[in-house]
Amino acid sequence: MSGKHSFKRRKRGLENMSRRYDRIAAWLLPRKRGAHIAVLLLTLLMIPGAMTALQPIDMESYEMESPELTAQTIVNEEFPNAEIILGFLVSARNPDLVPAVEDWQPVPRMADGSPDYASLPHPSEMVPAGEPWAGIDAPTGGILNLTVLRELDTKLNLVLEHPLAPALKPLVNDVTGHQSNGAISLSDHFRGFMNNTSILTKPGLTSLGVVTEPPTNWSDCFPLDCLTFDDANVTQAHIDMAASRMAEASNNNFLRWVSLDRGFKADINAYQEGPIYGKLLSNGTWEGALWGKGRWTGSSTWLLVQLDSTKLQEMGWEVVWKDAHQEKEVQFTDEGFRVGGYRLADGQLVLHPPQYTEEECLELQAEGAGCATEWSYMDLEGHLRSHDRATVTLLLGQGVNVEVNRELQSSAGLIAMMGLAIVVLLYVSLRRWSDVAIVMFALGAALLWMQGLIGHFANITGWLGLSLIARSQFSNLLPILVLALGIDDSLHALHRYKEERANGKTSQEAGSITLSRVGRAITLTSLTTMSAFAANLFSDIAALRSFGIEAALGVLAAFILTGLWAPLIRVSVDDWLEARKNKRAQGEVKSLVNPDWLKKVTHGSGQRKTASVIALIAVLLTVPAAMGMASLEGDFAVEDFLDERSDFAIGVDEIAERFADEGEPANLLILGDVLDPRVFAAIDEFRQEMDALPEGVPDKITRQPDGTIDILALDEMVFAAQGSLVLDSTPFEAAGWQPEVEGFGMNCSYAGNGPLVDTNDRECLAFFYGFLSLYGVPGVGPIPDIPASIVQLYIMPVVDLDPDRPWLDVNGDDAAYDMMQIRFGMTQPEDFPGMQGGVAEVWRDLEVFTNLSSGTYEEPGEEEDDKPLTWVMLTGRPITRYTASTAMQDEMQNSLVLGSVFVLASLTIGFRSPKQAVVTFVPIFLVVVWLYGLMYVAGASLNIVTVTIATISLGVGIDYCIHVTERYREGRENGETHNDALAAVGGACGLALLGSATSDIAGFLVIALSPMGLFANFGIFSAAMIALSLLASLVLTTAALGLISKPSDNLVAVQTNLDGLAPSPSIADEEA
Template identity: 25%
Template sequence: MGRLDGLFETVTEHSRIVIALMLVLTVAVGAGASGIDQSSSLDQFQSESEESKKLSYIESNFSTGSDNTTSTQLIVRDDNVLDKATLVDIIELEQRLQQNDTIGTTLAENNSVVGISNIVATAAIQSEIGAELQQKATRFERLNATVVEESAALQREQAALEQRSTALNETVGLLRGALDTVRANPNADIRTQYEQVEANTTVDISDDYATFEAAAEQLRNATSRDEAEAAYRQGTQGVLAEQFATLQQRGAELEDRGEALEAKATELKELGRELAALKTELEAKSNPSLDTQLEQLRSMNQSEIDDTLSLVLGEDSDGGGAAFAFMPTSYEPGSTSANATMLIVTHASGGGAATGTAPDRLVDAQLAMQSVTNDVGDGTDVLVFGSGIISDEINRSMADSLAIVGPLALLFVVVALAIAYRDLIDILLGVFGIGAVLVWTFGFMGWADIAFNQMMIAVPVLLIGLSIDYAIHIFMRHREERNNRHTASDVRGAMRVGLVGVGVALLFVTATTVIGFLANLTSPIPPIKDFGIVSAVGISAAMLVFGGLVPALKVEIDEFLEGRFDWDRKKTAFGTGGGRFSSVLAAGSTAARKAPYAVIAVALLVSAGGAYGATQVDTSFNQEDFLAQDPPEFTKDLPEPFAPSDYTAKDNLEYVNQNFLREDSQAQLLVQGDVATPDALERLDAARDAAADKDAVQVLSNGEPNIQGPLSVMETVAAENETFNATFHAADTDGDGVPDRNVNAVYGELFAIAPDEAAGVIHQTEDGEYAAARLVISVNGGASSTAVTEQMRAVADTAGGNGLEATATGQTILFKIVQDNLLQTVIESLLITLVAVVAFLMITYRIAEGSATLGFVTILPVILSVSWILGTMFLLDIPFNILTGMITSLTVGLGVAYSIHLSERYNQELERADSMWEAMRTAVTGTGGALLGSAATTVGGFGVLAFAILPPLQQFGIITGITIIYAFLASVLVLPSLLVVWTRYVGLDEATSMEATPNAGEVPAED
């Protein structure tokens, strides 16, 4: 390792050049920090998967309207939210929401706020109009029937009258002809002529012969034209005079009836216009303004409101499903009382598609809602829940966590260094070094375009705790060498010997720690990869800063103070010089001398228990993991800017999950292929029925699941549109509610009548082909991602087949994939880290120390401590999450540092000690003191994460702190026994011979 020795010697020989170069590099690298972006989206944790591709397909090819929208849920709670006063308060609240500039500019154009108050008011308005419409429709039907009936009768009677008139006129002609015969032929018999007329007419003239006979005689005796004309009139019209009078009277009567019928027809037309106007008004009142709704509710008494509630929330209510979606799942159908209800606020172009993040305008709008809803009514409170609130709380919890744990970590390190160093200058140098490491790390993030996310909060704490270890080991070794009579005791000489002595161990530590971090590159989760890269860069920067810049600064400062002010800078290294700490630290070496195999056996036994616990540790990834609980009250008394904010999203999320349908908790079933076939619709129907039977699916209080798909849309449109209703039922020949013929035509008419609704569940290509369909299934927000995934995949199996590909997807299912990837990360990173670190140590120890087995012995306590920490996670009920999922590789990467320092020191002491036991004791008490100091600072640094606002950070801090404790204990208690066994059976011959004591059978006395 001569070249490395020369490298470390360069730091002391050319300290000013090193300082200048490192400061320039620090400024250059640190300049990148200004380019760091922040991200709190949970989507960043998702990897490429078949389910994510299908969800992207859905988002690209299906729509539920013309706008990109997102929603906010407002939960109104009161003793009875269905009484008149609260329903009115809710409408007034909706008005204030729309009038607020911050909120109003984000709202969708139509139906931006919908709740049970709107449904009740609209139903009441429509009920009143509908009653009037029904009344007039009944009247119209009756009047129309009367007009039709009377018009037909009048037409029949007019036709009969016309026939009678014709018959009379024809009879007049026959009578005139008979009279002509009588006049022309004096011998003609009058009766005979009359009887001939009577025989040829349909008119009854049997009683009028006398009048005809008298007219005939008068005609024969007529001497003038006038007398003859008078005789003709008497013989024709005179005979029929009574019947002509009857015909005229009947005609007058029919004319009067015609005028009356015309009046009724006019009335019928007017009534038709009124009906059309009422229908138009009814359509318009299907979406009445808030002012109209408010006026309607104010005009109603509680009894009328209860009657309307029975219409929309009754057990047998038509279309009640829509209203039940706004009620708690515990609501009893038909009840006029409930302690909570929900409003849905729809925001236009809301974005916020990424889980856990939202655009600023949506965040501002939802925060404004919290202010607006503060004053609703006495005894009424409103819970605001949405992606903007969640995004704001995640971002605030990140900032609050940094504001709390950063200073606390630094404060703890300063206190620990004060105890270990007992020197202000050394403390300041350590703090300066930490600052430089953080500058390098964040500068790299900016240059590499790596976003600062929830995981990255742990990075500065991690680096504060780890980088100071380098300073402790170097400073303590420097102090040892300054007090070592066998080496140079001047500042520069002692630093040179100290750096050379501890430098190789530091390089080994850096390499193994970097390996542990970079093992996360195998993870399919992008932020874990980024965390591994950034942490590896940060620990490498710590090696450069504390292996070069800080030692160079210390040499210059100490020489200046001793040379200029004659200030003795010699200090005693922590843990040396006897005393209680030395005795405690020597426990491991004492046990190794007296009972090494017993120590190893106990360690293996504990590890076996830990290994069992490791198999029981859960894996977790969900939105709740990233939501902070409201901090303890004492933290809110902290001065600004350390006092944390209030956090309600997690409690609100749990409340919504337990009591309501959650708008963003959905699974989606994508069916691709030719979906315009009867078989495809049968499979979709079967999948809908299968989903309804799954316990992870959200069931409304009316007992119905909330599942949207092609069939549900068809059913809704058919109920509202007569034309489509006829088409839909004509295509359903067996009456099972599923079209079994002409499916293409049914789809075509559905798109023509309700294009937005159809496009939400059916994908029609530019060529007019129907390439895919989907079911949107509301799932219980509290259901586990495992249950949702397994059940929805079973539903997908029902829909797939016969040329159709069915895939279950959705955010919950993608979270389950992330959860599986986390477990994969735990296993793979552990195996890779172990293999890489074992190989690295065995190779480097073979080169440096001449024994590859020493490398394996050095890593063995760390392997044991991995099982200890996993068993502890099981006992503490801490799952693998985005941060704790890296604990196995971190345990190896971080823990091996303690073993390396002790192994390296032990080998160095073997070369100059009189016995193996002396070498072991010197190594444990000398290096052990530095290990204890670094362990204390690291544990303290990570321990402050327990005060973080983000739950994963709290768990990560606790479990990492315990990891460091285990690694320290394994190095000072277990490793000495392993080194003794190695020395006896595998170690160098010279070291083995050192086990013997001057007097046989006599154990060397302790120092």
């Protein structure tokens, strides 16, 4: 009885669904002209919404919440003097390519003052990097060559002439102790040392405050005269001697400015001795050194430029790309075609940065969007590179949005070729140009509708006070979804229409059947695809929630325009042709392949014996694919996103090879009572913990050449200030320090017998924290001059301080400090597996702080008497990038699992049969596993692109499989046998799937030719996704139908019609 009731319910459902779509078709076809007008008007209305949606997306903006991003926001808001450091890699140029001085001129600027990027020396002209500690042979001294140093010095002057110069922020030279104006390189070290004013030639100071002899000198240079760097008589011998003394006396700081291939090269004619073949160890000794005459050499160095982000914004620049004015102007000039900030030169799109001035930027800022700092960074790089003769200069890690947009615009030709390939394959499939035009027009409208719907949805929800749309990198991948679904839906509709016309139906009859039968399938595919992406709505990440909404709007656009409107256009065109020719337009039966071949495939795959073999093969493929899927690891390799031949990518690779021991700046934010002596003591404990690296743990923290950890924190400045106090107390006495009074005027005490103070004394710390915040470190003797602006990067008082009594605030209350930063570098931050272990180890080292904190990882805690701190959190670009990328990847994979559950539930409801839902779902689930396995075999990694494509494969692949199952069900409902229904799948349905897949694959393979890693990976894996989906639909799904079929399904078949759906006994038996 239960089987009969189940069948009756299913029968009533099928009758209701068929009649519902019959009524829709009967209502829509007579009103098709009105439908066309409505679509046209709605399309026009979508344009403003699309303009809203198509706003620039910042590649470094993460629309999500995390403790690390929250900490970064606090740093940006509470430390107003936050700096931006531009790092330029400057390498010696291959001597064979260096032009003679008399023949060389700087590369002329373009007519508007922009650097001529097409004529700059290529990065490949750098001297190749050597082995660590081996040095290089040519040019003499490498980057320490006198001519090279002079050129470096010229570049520093160019920085001072640039429009960004007013925003320069002082830097302290860690070698000489001098303060620079915001730009620093090797020439500064030599100038400061060779004028005999550096800390290296001044008496030293021990940790106990005892004055020692100077580390070295520049007063005895026998047999040379001790000349200054700017002296016209300086020779390479002077440079070699100065470099040797700085390397020996600067506690390795000088060597950090020379690339890893630094080494002491033997030269019998040199005046100084050094560790030939030596490698510096962490204990300060040399391994394998042969001491003899020679000179220090290396291939590369840094040129650092530090900018004040607050000052930049006051000058009219915007630090965030998407908030800045977007360059869109198109120009035809004598120097070539220009678009935005790019110029076409010899068929290549090169940078042509706009020449911003402070006045222009302030005007743009007043209009709502200031100048983009990235453009000015690239302009500065271009000006420096224009003066490359003996060197090659590259800006590192900046301008990623500029480079991404350049490569996207450079790929416009490939996108056009992709469109042409799709058009050709569509014609091969449809064999009628009018059909191709209908598909392309509907696709274009669907893409516009998708963007328009997203824009209008964002505007409406924003007006209601909701923020549901957060455009991100995922948004760039949505067109693949609309393209795949749109081509598939339109081809199914047009192939079915053509099949009915070939069977003698009129245009109205064929249109009615198409809208009724194919419309039902397309509705189910659309709803199921939406449910697949609906899983993203449960994500904690705003960008992924937005992606789920945006995908649903894209699917809706494809459903309306390519699934319903395209066949209406076909009917209208045929009616017009028939009226014009006074005869019926004959349906064409030509197709991409012989339908009989497809029918053999679907029929053969659905036979039980063949299906069993296919199932076994599928299992054998799935097991290793699943193992590969489990072995995939995430990373952020630049070549996966950008052209590996681009200057940006080359710079990333070169820095990883030449300065692998240096890192990208990261921060530790500490909230609470940071004036507590326990917190101060924990800084050095943290440094020692970080220095001791357990075996097997990735070393991700920047280290000095001798291997010791490099952490910048307030305790070093407090020690420097104490040293300055010991050598000259005058500046401190002016700020209230009373050396003759007990407690020095603020109840501070000595550590032991002095001369240093007790840092376990809160009052002592209060004085030095306040003095540093107001006045910095006064330079004297071996103590470098550190400005207060640098100190303010590490600590800020809650209330402004009393300048005469810095241990008190302006209200006379005890000074309070509620936050502090510690800074360090993360090496190779794009290595996510290494970052995972490295960050975990940092958190273990942070126990010295977390044990003093009441907060959790997620959020700050409340103040407690025994715990001075409320929160401790890592942040900075390498941390936020790693955290955001891994969180998005993990959330996307979780959404894939949840989406699979939603898809299965939707299929069960749509088919009213759990068995057929599973039959339809399992093949595409295997496709997802196979796709991940293919990524593993191809050597790909998990990143935003690959994870998103895998997610999209669920939505697109299920579309293919639903069409097969729905066409099979239609045949069975009409009384066909199992074999007849399988053969029918290979007809119009199979042709549509094949035509859709070949068109998509051809298009994606074209863009896979792009040198841009993003496009290449996108094209390759999208093509693989479509190919596997086609296999899943025509082979795996039909095989699954064969496995669940019964022998009786081919023995009895009862004919039915759409108006009176009579049961087939075999179906009834199955339901029973």
